[in-house]
Amino acid sequence: MIIGIDGNEANVLNRVGVGQFAYNVIFQLEKNDKNNSHIIYLKEAPKDDFPKEREGWSYKVFGPSNLWTQISLPIKLFTQKEKLSVFYSPSHYAPRFSPVPGVISIMDLWHHHHPEQFAKKDLYQLTNWEKYSVKKAEHIITISEFSKKDIMDIYHVPSAKITVAYPGFVQFKVQSEKFKVEETKKKYGIVGDYFLYIGTLQPKKNIEGLIKAFNILNTKYKIQNTKLIIAGKKGWHYEKIFELVKQLQFEDKVVFTGFVSEEDKPYLLAGAIAFVFPSFYEGFGIPVLEAMSLKVPVITSGEGSLPEVGGEAAIYCNPYEVDSIAGAMEKIINLKEKGRNEIISKGLEQINKFSWEKCAKKVLEALEKTKDVKENY
Helix, strand or coil: CEEEEECCCCCCCCCCCHHHHHHHHHHHHHHHCCCCEEEEEECCCCCCCCCCCECCEEEEECCCCCCHHHHHHHHHHHHCCCCCCEEEECCCCCCCCCCCCEEEEECCCHHHHCHHHCCHHHHHHHHHHHHHHHHHCCEEEECCHHHHHHHHHHHCCCHHHEEECCCCCCCCCCCCHHHHHHHHHHHCCCCCEEEEEECCECHHHCHHHHHHHHHHHHHCCCCCCEEEEEECCECCCCHHHHHHHHHCCCCCCEEEEECCCCCCHHHHHHCCCEEEECCCCCCCCHHHHHHHHCCCCEEEECCCCHHHHHCCCCEEECCCCHHHHHHHHHHHHCCCHHHHHHHHHHHHHHHHHCCHHHHHHHHHHHHHHCCCCCCCC
8 A cells, every 4th residue: 555644733843732743654554564655745844753755655745724623634635646545634623624534633632522621613613514524434443442432422523433542651760769850840840749630731631620639638638748740731720720729729739730741751751649630521531641651650530531541540539629629639538558559560461452553553453544545536
């Protein structure tokens, strides 16, 4: 096969969510798939950490970048000399017109459940471009059974047309752990023990609920010698998060680090009492696996895909009840060494179920299902 791939989601500096997924799938395909040829389509030159060109692996960089998937990419696909077997879009934005069968990826459909949390312009593009992409796609790849059911319910897509490819995660390599943990804490102004959240600051992450739960931990449970560290870039509708911290007078107890680099992340995680991820909705939850790999207990939501990710290795809470989140945090603090070690041991077993190599293999299987599709082309 000659496989075409839209590489733009992966071609960014700070990769989160779909960018992380796209980059790691591309990286693994180049590493492990030597039977097929791949052409990666980009608006800009590939970043330095992209695989180097070789026979069977090449890049096409072109513009104009404005409305690239709507105009520039379709023109390129129709006029180029190479005849693709399939075109893969690691996001839910496929080329508007294409002479070859297409496969897309959908991470989650949160915007269908809470459209009020999105700007009207963004929501219009998101839903309309997604709708035509789903309609045209020969196959859809998603990242959990939960997201698969959501796609089936909302778009009435048959089960056979959707492949679940669980994301992997990059096992952090830590050196001089205790020293580096203290060094990282100092860098971000952290003193003492702390709970940690990592992720974009946006409504579905339930950060306000986490802060309210932390308040209960301080007042009801009288646990006042810990901090709450919230690490991640500002997304949308984040203003209320900062207002709540001021309202509770928690400026000295809640630390916002902003975006944390991949170099600092493992040490910030390794130093935490627990990683807390109480989202209302997730298509997946890579930070849960990252925390478990570093022997850090995980508190997470029982909603969305998170029970698929955490298995029996996480402590679950109801994200809609702050008392439930606070109770899980109190439970972690009061765990005896034996109980903590049991949770850590289960976490180390759970992470073995997920890898980017397994994910890319599932993606490739889905692409191969489309290679002989001829109708409508």
